[in-house]
Amino acid sequence: xATTDQTQMAVLGGLSIAPMTGYALREQxxxxxxxxxxxxxxxxxxxxxxLERDGLIQRQAALRxxxxxxxxxxxxxxxxxxxxxxxxVMPKPRNGVLLRLFFGRQVGEEACRQLVxxxxxxxxxxxxxxxxxxxxxxxxxxxxxxxxxxxxxxxxHAARASLTWADEALGVLDSLTPQHSPAPAxxxxxxxx
Amino acid sequence: xATTDQTQMAVLGGLSIAPMTGYALREQxxxxxxxxxxxxxxxxxxxxxxLERDGLIQRQAALRxxxxxxxxxxxxxxxxxxxxxxxxVMPKPRNGVLLRLFFGRQVGEEACRQLVxxxxxxxxxxxxxxxxxxxxxxxxxxxxxxxxxxxxxxxxHAARASLTWADEALGVLDSLTPQHSPAPAxxxxxxxx
DNA sequence: CTCTACATGTAAAATGTTACATGATTGG
DNA sequence: CCAATCATGTAACATTTTACATGTAGAG
Numbered sequence: 001x002a003t004t005d006q007t008q009m010a011v012l013g014g015l016s017i018a019p020m021t022g023y024a025l026r027e028q029x030x031x032x033x034x035x036x037x038x039x040x041x042x043x044x045x046x047x048x049x050x051l052e053r054d055g056l057i058q059r060q061a062a063l064r065x066x067x068x069x070x071x072x073x074x075x076x077x078x079x080x081x082x083x084x085x086x087x088x089v090m091p092k093p094r095n096g097v098l099l100r101l102f103f104g105r106q107v108g109e110e111a112c113r114q115l116v117x118x119x120x121x122x123x124x125x126x127x128x129x130x131x132x133x134x135x136x137x138x139x140x141x142x143x144x145x146x147x148x149x150x151x152x153x154x155x156x157h158a159a160r161a162s163l164t165w166a167d168e169a170l171g172v173l174d175s176l177t178p179q180h181s182p183a184p185a186x187x188x189x190x191x192x193x
Numbered sequence: 194x195a196t197t198d199q200t201q202m203a204v205l206g207g208l209s210i211a212p213m214t215g216y217a218l219r220e221q222x223x224x225x226x227x228x229x230x231x232x233x234x235x236x237x238x239x240x241x242x243x244l245e246r247d248g249l250i251q252r253q254a255a256l257r258x259x260x261x262x263x264x265x266x267x268x269x270x271x272x273x274x275x276x277x278x279x280x281x282v283m284p285k286p287r288n289g290v291l292l293r294l295f296f297g298r299q300v301g302e303e304a305c306r307q308l309v310x311x312x313x314x315x316x317x318x319x320x321x322x323x324x325x326x327x328x329x330x331x332x333x334x335x336x337x338x339x340x341x342x343x344x345x346x347x348x349x350h351a352a353r354a355s356l357t358w359a360d361e362a363l364g365v366l367d368s369l370t371p372q373h374s375p376a377p378a379x380x381x382x383x384x385x386x
Numbered sequence: 387c388t389c390t391a392c393a394t395g396t397a398a399a400a401t402g403t404t405a406c407a408t409g410a411t412t413g414g
Numbered sequence: 415c416c417a418a419t420c421a422t423g424t425a426a427c428a429t430t431t432t433a434c435a436t437g438t439a440g441a442g
Contacts, residue, residue: 004429006287013296023393033295036288042431045395066438067393077299084300088289088308092402094199095229096281098347102226103206104340106270107277112340115281146369147297147305150362154291157361161354168350169343176339197401216421233403238423259410260421285430 003047005083008056010039011047012072012080015057017144019071022048032148035126035155051076101169113173120166127159196240198276201249203232204240205265205273208250210337212264215241225341228323228348244269294362306366313359320352 010033014025022044029039048070051057056076060069072080097119104112134152137145203226207218215237222232241263244250249269253262265273290312297305327345330338 006289007429010292013292013299016296016299021393022395023391033292036286036291038285038287040431041395043429049395064392064438066436080296081299084293084296085304088293089287090289091284091287092231093229094231094282094284095347096199096283098229098344099203099206099226100277100281101340101343101347103209103273103277103337104343105337106206106209106274111278112343116343144296144298146365147294150294150297150305150309150365151291153361153365154288154294154358157354157358158351161350165347165350168346172339172343172346200401214421215423216419234423235403235425236401242423257411257420259408 003043003050005086006089007039007043007047008051009080009083010037011044011051012056012076012083015070015072016077016080019060019069021063021067021069023067025070033151035130036151109173109176113170116166116169116173120163120170123159123162123166127156127163130156130159196236196243198279199282200232200236200240201244202273202276203230204237204244205249205269205276208263208265209270209273212253212262214256214260214262216260218263226344228319229344302366302369306363309359309362309366313356313363316352316355316359320349320356323349323352 010029011025014020014028017028020028022041025048026039026041026044029037029044048057052059052070055073056079057070057072060071062068097115100107100115101112130152134149134156137149137152140148203222204218207213207221210221213221215234218241219232219234219237222230222237241250245252245263248266249272250263250265253264255261290308293300293308294305323345327342327349330342330345333341
């Protein structure tokens with residue numbers, strides 16, 4: 001088994017929505033699942049080969065020379081449901097920003113501030129994207145739309161949390177060196193509800 | 194180079210707080226960084242060997258036969274600061290829960306509800322843990338405490354976001370099949386502030 | 387005709403997990 | 415003494431990324 005269950009699940013899932021080429025599949029995964037999932041060509045093509053060998057997908061007529069469209073088979077749909085029913089695998093966390101902040105004293109307050117501000121900016125972009133996707137999703141009355149909405153909402157909540165955390169974190173960093181503040185720094189947080 | 198920069202950063206960081214054995218280091222990483230970082234023995238021991246070879250850490254007198262304590266050297270501290278100053282590496286996202294929800298129609302509303310509820314329960318546990326750690330941290334007046342606080346706050350915000358998302362998601366799932374609800378289901382969300 | 391986007395695939399290297407083998411020390 | 419915990423390390427396996435090689439089709 002050269003490919004993992006996880007990759008097979010994403011590939012079968014993608015093909016369950018519509019038949020497409022490996023190239024298109026990767027684009028779909030990037031665009032539709034990109035906020036919480038990623039697969040590279042190096043995983044997708046071997047997975048397609050393995051799935052075809054096992055009869056879970058079928059290669060259809062080429063749209064153009066040298067390319068082929070894959071479609072999920074009934075057995076593939078069955079397999080997809082099995083995979084989806086398995087317990088979700090959580091990858092080990094590896095948050096480079098938080099690791100750097102944990103040892104932040106080594107690099108100083110200013111470097112930490114920069115790190116937090118970068119994170120804040122990314123969260124803002126992400127939040128805007130999520131809202132945009134949600135707006136588009138309103139128009140979608142297909143049966144998948146409510147399920148997709150769940151994942152978009154998750155992205156929105158995560159981005160908002162990242163944003164408010166960043167603001168709070170900047171407050172903590174400010175209170176570290178009050179002499180830098182133009183005015184007496186405000187209290188640290190107003191958090192726990 | 195059998196070990197990565199990322200692992201070296203965590204190992205040097207741990208030893209920058211106090212000299213310890215590889216075993217203790219792994220426990221420290223699990224307990225202190227566990228919410229956002231993980232290293233296995235299979236990474237830690239080779240990293241220790243490599244760092245010692247490069248003179249970034251030193252093996253000290255054994256506390257007991259067969260064990261040795263490692264301490265960071267001045268050059269090791271220098272290296273740690275270099276590593277911390279590098280741009281943070283974000284691992285590719287792989288959220289098994291969201292992947293399953295995206296294709297949720299394949300497994301049905303009830304399975305999705307279960308998935309969301311499990312996530313909610315985990316978030317609740319996580320939130321309680323974070324609050325506990327924060328309380329303990331109040332007593333810590335050391336120079337690292339404010340930086341560590343930043344990482345705990347991040348965990349708190351993430352857990353809270355996960356919690357509120359889960360509640361909202363359950364609402365969406367309820368509204369999917371109103372005939373199941375004992376009373377007319379409420380509106381979908383009250384989210385975007 | 388030439389550039390860009392579409393398309394497929396492989397090989398090597400990097401990365402990370404797991405299970406195993408081995409032994410010391412301590413508390414009951 | 416015996417079990418649990420402390421402690422070190424390796425080897426095999428699994429996973430993933432990256433770079434490369436190759437070619438088609440359409441737009442300007």
